[in-house]
Amino acid sequence: MNFCFTSIRSFPKLWTSHQYLGLGPGQSSLAHLERYCGLKNQKKWFSCKTVSPQNTKSNNLLTAKARYLRKGDEGNNKQVSSESPHFFAAGSAKKRSQNSHPSKEQALLPSRKSFQVPTKPLTSEQWSKLQADFKGKAKFENWIITQMVRAHSSVDVAKSLLAWVAAENSGIVGYDLLVKYLCLCVFHKQTSEVIDVYEIMKARYKSLESGANTLLIRGLIHSDRWREAVLLLENIKKVMVPSKGNYNDCIQGALLHQDANLAWSLYQELLDYELIPVLDTFKAFFDFGRGMNDDQYAKKLLDILLYLRNNRLYPGESLAHSIKTWFESIPGEQWQGKFTTLQKSGQCLGCGRTIETSQLSSEEYDYLQGKIMKDVIDGGDQYKKTTPQELKRFKNFVKTCPPFDIVIDGLNVAKMFPKTRESQSLLDVVSQLSELNLRLLVLGRKHMLMPSSRWRKDEMERVKKLASCFFADNISEDDPFLLYATLHSGNHCKFVTNDLMRDHKACLPDAKTQSLFFKWQQGHQLAITAKLPGSKVVFQPILSYDTVVQTTGDSWHIPYDDNQVERCSFEVPTKWLCLHRKT
Amino acid sequence: MSVSFTFLRTSARLLAPFILQKKKRTLYSTILQRCISSNTPSVPSPNKESTLPPEELELDKWKITMKSSVQEDDVSAVSGNKEEDPLAATRELIEMWRLLGREVPEVISEEELKTIMECPSKSSKKKYLKYLYIREKAKKAKQIKKEMKAEAMEKARNDRLLETAKEDKQQNFLFLRLWDRHMNIAMGWKGIQAMQFGQPLVFDMAYDNYMKPREMQHTISQLLESEGWNRRNIDPFHIHFCNLKVDGAYHRELVKRYGEKWDKLLLTTTEKSFVDLFPKDSIIYLTADSPNVMTSFKHDKVYIVGSFVDKNIHPGMSLAKAKRLNLATECLPLDKYLQWETGTKNLTLDQMIRILLCLKNTGSWEEALKFVPRRKHTGYMEISHHSQDLINRLKKLKTFNKFPKGSLKSHTQK
Numbered sequence: 003m004n005f006c007f008t009s010i011r012s013f014p015k016l017w018t019s020h021q022y023l024g025l026g027p028g029q030s031s032l033a034h035l036e037r038y039c040g041l042k043n044q045k046k047w048f049s050c051k052t053v054s055p056q057n058t059k060s061n062n063l064l065t066a067k068a069r070y071l072r073k074g075d076e077g078n079n080k081q082v083s084s085e086s087p088h089f090f091a092a093g094s095a096k097k098r099s100q101n102s103h104p105s106k107e108q109a110l111l112p113s114r115k116s117f118q119v120p121t122k123p124l125t126s127e128q129w130s131k132l133q134a135d136f137k138g139k140a141k142f143e144n145w146i147i148t149q150m151v152r153a154h155s156s157v158d159v160a161k162s163l164l165a166w167v168a169a170e171n172s173g174i175v176g177y178d179l180l181v182k183y184l185c186l187c188v189f190h191k192q193t194s195e196v197i198d199v200y201e202i203m204k205a206r207y208k209s210l211e212s213g214a215n216t217l218l219i220r221g222l223i224h225s226d227r228w229r230e231a232v233l234l235l236e237n238i239k240k241v242m243v244p245s246k247g248n249y250n251d252c253i254q255g256a257l258l259h260q261d262a263n264l265a266w267s268l269y270q271e272l273l274d275y276e277l278i279p280v281l282d283t284f285k286a287f288f289d290f291g292r293g294m295n296d297d298q299y300a301k302k303l304l305d306i307l308l309y310l311r312n313n314r315l316y317p318g319e320s321l322a323h324s325i326k327t328w329f330e331s332i333p334g335e336q337w338q339g340k341f342t343t344l345q346k347s348g349q350c351l352g353c354g355r356t357i358e359t360s361q362l363s364s365e366e367y368d369y370l371q372g373k374i375m376k377d378v379i380d381g382g383d384q385y386k387k388t389t390p391q392e393l394k395r396f397k398n399f400v401k402t403c404p405p406f407d408i409v410i411d412g413l414n415v416a417k418m419f420p421k422t423r424e425s426q427s428l429l430d431v432v433s434q435l436s437e438l439n440l441r442l443l444v445l446g447r448k449h450m451l452m453p454s455s456r457w458r459k460d461e462m463e464r465v466k467k468l469a470s471c472f473f474a475d476n477i478s479e480d481d482p483f484l485l486y487a488t489l490h491s492g493n494h495c496k497f498v499t500n501d502l503m504r505d506h507k508a509c510l511p512d513a514k515t516q517s518l519f520f521k522w523q524q525g526h527q528l529a530i531t532a533k534l535p536g537s538k539v540v541f542q543p544i545l546s547y548d549t550v551v552q553t554t555g556d557s558w559h560i561p562y563d564d565n566q567v568e569r570c571s572f573e574v575p576t577k578w579l580c581l582h583r584k585t
Numbered sequence: 586m587s588v589s590f591t592f593l594r595t596s597a598r599l600l601a602p603f604i605l606q607k608k609k610r611t612l613y614s615t616i617l618q619r620c621i622s623s624n625t626p627s628v629p630s631p632n633k634e635s636t637l638p639p640e641e642l643e644l645d646k647w648k649i650t651m652k653s654s655v656q657e658d659d660v661s662a663v664s665g666n667k668e669e670d671p672l673a674a675t676r677e678l679i680e681m682w683r684l685l686g687r688e689v690p691e692v693i694s695e696e697e698l699k700t701i702m703e704c705p706s707k708s709s710k711k712k713y714l715k716y717l718y719i720r721e722k723a724k725k726a727k728q729i730k731k732e733m734k735a736e737a738m739e740k741a742r743n744d745r746l747l748e749t750a751k752e753d754k755q756q757n758f759l760f761l762r763l764w765d766r767h768m769n770i771a772m773g774w775k776g777i778q779a780m781q782f783g784q785p786l787v788f789d790m791a792y793d794n795y796m797k798p799r800e801m802q803h804t805i806s807q808l809l810e811s812e813g814w815n816r817r818n819i820d821p822f823h824i825h826f827c828n829l830k831v832d833g834a835y836h837r838e839l840v841k842r843y844g845e846k847w848d849k850l851l852l853t854t855t856e857k858s859f860v861d862l863f864p865k866d867s868i869i870y871l872t873a874d875s876p877n878v879m880t881s882f883k884h885d886k887v888y889i890v891g892s893f894v895d896k897n898i899h900p901g902m903s904l905a906k907a908k909r910l911n912l913a914t915e916c917l918p919l920d921k922y923l924q925w926e927t928g929t930k931n932l933t934l935d936q937m938i939r940i941l942l943c944l945k946n947t948g949s950w951e952e953a954l955k956f957v958p959r960r961k962h963t964g965y966m967e968i969s970h971h972s973q974d975l976i977n978r979l980k981k982l983k984t985f986n987k988f989p990k991g992s993l994k995s996h997t998q999k
Contacts, residue, residue, distance in 0.1 A: 144686070168647030175647055177684040198648055209674060211681035241674050242707055385905035477876055477904070 089529045089542045091576050092569035119146070119153045123162035126169060143167050147182040157195060160186050177207065181214050188221040196221030200230075212238055212245075219248055223255025231255050232264070246277045253283050257290045265290075266302060278313065281321050288324040293331045303328065307558070311551040314517045322562035322579045329558070329581050336584040344578060348547030350559060352580035357547035357559055360525035361493060362518070370518050371489040378509045379482040388478040396483055399472055403443070405491035408435055408528070410469070411484050411499035412446035418500065418530055425450075425461040431498065431530070431539050432468050442469035443491075445484050449476050481506055488526060496544070498528045502572060520572070521548060549574035557582040672698055679714065690717040772816050776851030783823035785887045786815075786941065787859045788934070789870075790835045791828040792893040795902060800894045805838040807934035808892055812852065814935055818942045824852035827859045827889075835892070860910055863887045870907040871937070873930040874900065875914035878921065882944035890937050922950050923962040932957065 088094060124132070133142045140148075143163065150160055160183050168175050180199060187195040200218055203210060210218070215234050222231040235252050238244045249272040256265035265287070272279055284306055291299050307325075310317065317325065326339035342352035349356055362370065384390050415431050416424035428444070435442055444465060451473060453459040465471065472487075474480050481499075485506065488497045503523060510516045524545050532540035549561050558581040563569055567576075675698060682689045693701075697717060704710040788808065796804065815821045829835055840847050859868060870889045871879075889912075891903040907914045917940065919930055932940070936956050943953035951965060 165647050173647065177681065178686055181685060202648060207681065209677045209681065211678050211685065213685060214681070240671060241678050242710070245707075383905050385908045386901050389908060477908075 088545065088576075089527070089531075090524055090545070090573050092563065092573045093567040095570040095573060096568060119149050119155050120159055121155065123158045124166075125162075126166045129163065129166040143176075143179060144182075147179055151182050151185050151189075154189055155186070157183075157186055157190055157192050177214075181217065184214065184217045184221065188217050191224065193221065193225045197225060197227065209237065210234075212242065216245070216248055216251075219251045219255075223251055223258060228255040228259055232268075235268075243275055243277070246272065246280050246283075249277070250280045250283045250286075254286050257286050262290065262299065273309075278315070281315075281318050284310075284317070285321045285324045288321070288328045292328050293333070295333050300332065307551055307553070307560070310560075313513075314520075314550055316549075316551075316575050317560060317562045317579075319562060319565045322560060325560060326579055326581065337581055338584050339579060339581045342578050342580050343576060344547065346543060346546075348545075350578065350580050352578075353557060353582045355554070355557060355559070355582075358550070358552050359546060360521055360548040362522055362525075366518055367489075367493060367522075370515070370522055371486075373510060373515050374482070374485050374489060374506075374519075377511055378506050379486060381509060387482055388474065392475055392478060396472060396474075396486075400487055400490050403470055404441065406443040406470070406487065406495055407440040407491075409443045409445065409484055409488045409491070409495065409497040410435070411480065411497065411501065412444045412450060412471075413480065414499040414501055415530070416450075423458065423461075424456045425458045425465070429461045429465050432465050434539055435498075436468040443487055444469045444471045445480050445487065446471065446473050447476050447478070447480060448473045489522075496526050496528050498530065498541070500529050503527075504572060507572075521550075524548070524574070671702065675702060682714075687714075688718040689714045690721040692721065693717065773851065775819075775821055776816060779821040779823045780851055780853070783821060784884060784945070785825055785863065786822035786938070787825045787827050787863075787887060787889040788892045789828055789859065789889050789903075789906075790826055790830075790833075790892050791858075791906070792891060792902070793830075793834040795897075795899055796834075796894065797897075800896050801834055801838060803894045804892050804934070805835070805842055807894065808839070809842055810935040811938040812850070814939050815942065816851075818946075820942075820946060822938070822942070822945075825859065825862065826852065826854040827857065827862065829854050830856055859887065859889055860912075865910075865912065868912050870903065870912045870914045871916065872903040872907060872914055873916050873932075874904040875907075875916040877913070877915050878918045879915040880918070882941070882948060884945070888941060890934060892934060894933075895931065917954075918950065919954070919957065919962075922954050922966055923957060924964055924966060925962050926960075928958070928961040 120128075120132075132146070136142045136145070138145055147160060147163060150163070164175050164179060164183060167179060180203065184196065184199045187199060196218070200222065203214065203218075215238050219231040219234050222228055222234070232252055232255075235244055235248055238248060249268055253265045253268050253272075256262070256268065269279070269283065269287075272283075287303060287306060291303055294300075309315075322341070326341075329337040329339055340352040342350060344350055344357060347356075348359070379387060379393070381387065384393060388396075410428075410431065412428055416428040419427050422430075432442060432444060450457050451462060472483065474483060481501065481503065484497055484499065485503070488495050507516050507519050507523075510519055525548075526544070528544065529542040530539055531542050532538065551560050552558070558579075560579040560581070561575040562577055562579055563575050564577050569575060672695075676693065679689050679693060679701075683691065690697075701710055701713055704713055788811075793801065812824065815824060826835075826839075843850065855862070867885065868887050868889060869879075869883075870891075872891065891906070893903065895902065904914060916930070917932070919925060936958070939956040940953045943956065944950070947953070954965075
């Protein structure tokens with residue numbers, strides 16, 4: 003409809019321009035008309051997009067529709083291509099969500115019409131004129147400087163604005179204007195200007211707030227008066243905990259001026275506050291240490307790597323490069339770094355060494371088992387997820403059975419394929435696994451036993467014959483039982499579900515236990531990847547290695563985040579930095 | 586000269602909105618164009634280059650004035666700097682934030698300042714400050730409104746005085762004007778009736794450990810409101826506050842809010858559990874997590890509502906409780922009747938009691954679920970699944986029964 007309308011509108015214009023073109027009577031005007039219309043329409047179409055918000059909306063709708071149509075094709079393609087990333091591999095969650103939903107990212111963001119910020123310093127008269135034209139809720143000078151900060155306009159323009167404001171208000175410039183101006187100065191790295199503003203602020207105000215302090219710290223570290231930045235940090239500390247960004251700036255400043263001791267003590271302070279440093283902080287340390295022959299310093303850098311390991315942090319690509327160059331620059335030790343990936347067996351393609359296994363040590367295992375029992379299943383109130391009677395029944399059941407090889411989440415598996423009957427798909431999975439001579443346990447809820455169109459009795463009987471079964475109450479949660487049964491059976495036992503178990507992970511008390519749980523989950527979860535129920539069910543191969551920073555003394559393997567891939571919190575990077583000594 | 590200039594500017598500023606209101610539409614585009622055109626010429630104009638050097642001098646002038654004006658203030662600054670009290674530092678920080686236009690209150694009491702200091706994280710500090718800011722703003726707005734109202738009242742009274750002075754006419758009335766009091770007395774009577782013969786409705790007050798002070802305050806507000814709705818109803822419930830520990834958090838807040846009326850409230854408060862007061866099989870615990878859907882309001886049951894505002898999302902708290910005591914549970918049939926859009930299915934206590942009161946009096950779900958906030962759903966189901974099922978079943982029955990019925994009739998006719 004939009005189309006028609008615009009084309010009609012363009013008619014009168016056509017006539018006038020037609021005359022203007024002065025076409026001869028012999029030429030076919032119809033062909034011209036058509037071409038002209040088409041062109042005009044297209045132009046109109048595009049201009050509409052930027053002008054009115056309503057049209058943008060309809061456009062978005064159209065693109066969304068188009069995407070929707072395209073989605074069908076993509077879905078078909080997906081079925082054909084069997085190569086899919088690992089369940090926990092970086093970016094795979096995004097891919098999965100794109101399969102099921104049309105991605106929202108492609109949707110055009112409605113571009114807000116931006117005000118043209120002056121590019122040259124204006125005179126007072128010009129500012130006054132601008133102000134007269136301005137209409138809005140905020141004060142003119144505040145609004146315009148916000149726009150200038152957003153557009154990163156030059157410092158001189160802001161200066162002329164401040165001069166005008168000062169002239170208006172008998173030489174006083176408001177604090178918020180000063181802070182915004184400071185923000186511009188810091189952005190453009192105008193150190194002298196930053197120092198000027200610092201002097202003014204120090205003189206005018208007793209104390210500063212965190213925003214200005216942050217900006218001042220960031221601005222001052224490049225100057226000779228960088229030590230005052232550390233004093234500002236002290237000021238922040240009086241009232242609240244400084245941010246990791248503040249610490250990062252101060253550490254960068256200290257390293258910039260060759261004061262490594264101060265940088266390390268600040269780093270220690272940062273850790274003491276239990277803040278997690280920014281990756282840039284690590285990078286600064288590695289960059290600074292390049293080519294240095296200092297054992298103490300090198301040891302501290304290795305401590306950083308261990309910190310990354312213990313907290314399961316992964317460096318970004320730039321930090322990985324810094325780490326690599328630092329290792330290669332150590333005098334006397336001939337390190338060689340390579341960016342590689344791993345084989346599925348867990349062998350590094352760069353050096354052929356095997357990466358650490360994802361098996362937990364026995365203490366870790368016991369600890370995790372206890373925690374799952376205490377926090378996930380019990381959680382302070384046994385009635386929340388189950389009942390004490392049921393828990394007792396389950397514990398007795400597990401005790402009387404010999405250890406299982408595979409524990410199956412019956413409901414999750416059954417609901418996997420929406421087109422097949424629930425009991426049928428459960429039976430498929432169970433019978434396929436039982437052919438491998440594995441001891442199976444199927445967990446479910448009691449309603450699965452009630453014969454219905456979805457749960458056929460004969461199929462459930464066959465499931466019961468092939469595997470041991472435990473059916474929880476309908477209002478109980480079955481996942482905690484799954485976790486406990488798997489953990490109880492021992493390290494060899496795996497579990498089948500496509501549930502990522504994020505809610506149960508969240509029940510665990512601290513990050514350390516959570517990462518332990520995640521490590522265990524990676525090594526023991528069998529996710530189903532096959533889409534076609536007719537064919538055999540295909541499981542995601544279990545990662546036999548643990549994705550974490552690790553060393554064998556003469557080699558380091560460091561997983562890192564690719565810049566291109568967006569990784570979810572529960573996924574692990576797929577790229578590795580392999581470092582080893584030349585022999 | 587400069588004086589006249591500023592005067593001109595201010596007058597222009599005054600004029601601008603006036604014109605705008607007159608013909609907003611037509612002016613809008615022209616002003617916009619002017620706005621843009623006023624910036625662009627500053628770029629290419631060639632004669633600007635010559636005027637730049639004097640401007641350059643002007644650019645740093647403000648700094649000098651800023652710095653120089655400072656020396657006068659310095660004395661006060663130094664005196665304040667001596668004591669390095671974290672409380673004072675926090676106060677200053679908040680003051681600076683206010684200058685920045687952040688959402689912080691203007692006036693902060695010592696007590697509030699201490700609460701801020703005790704906040705464990707930066708974001709919680711900011712959240713609390715924002716709360717104070719909003720509260721302060723609301724207070725101010727209320728104050729202004731009050732003053733305006735007082736003014737209007739004053740004016741009206743003066744007018745009336747004039748009027749009465751004019752015509753001093755006697756009028757005949759049947760009643761003295763005592764409506765509010767009479768209403769209260771009538772409600773009191775009804776309340777007493779309910780205490781004797783009313784259906785019990787229990788508020789379970791055993792969740793004080795799971796709530797933070799703010800949530801507790803919200804709970805109490807909702808309880809107050811629920812009690813008010815109940816009092817005004819034709820046929821009130823007999824409200825029970827069960828598990829109400831004397832000097833517990835609930836009790837303290839309730840006494841604080843009700844004041845001396847607390848002891849005259851027409852409801853039962855007890856430290857006992859509802860399990861001790863009523864037979865177990867007549868109790869139905871209402872919770873949104875329940876798998877059982879409430880189909881109709883039963884007049885012989887005791888419904889229990891957990892007085893619990895849960896902002897922290899403890900899922901299944903009340904269901905766990907009902908499970909522990911082995912009670913029947915039910916939830917409102919929200920999905921059956923409403924097209925749910927957003928929000929949790931947990932309703933506030935006052936909404937809950939209004940729904941229950943409406944159900945008790947009319948028995949109609951459509952009527953009762955009007956009290957569900959409109960923002961949470963898009964409308965009622967066209968034909969609810971329930972009734973559609975019923976219709977289908979009836980249809981089936983009819984087709985089955987047709988034949989035998991007809992044959993019967995024919996038999997009797999013969």
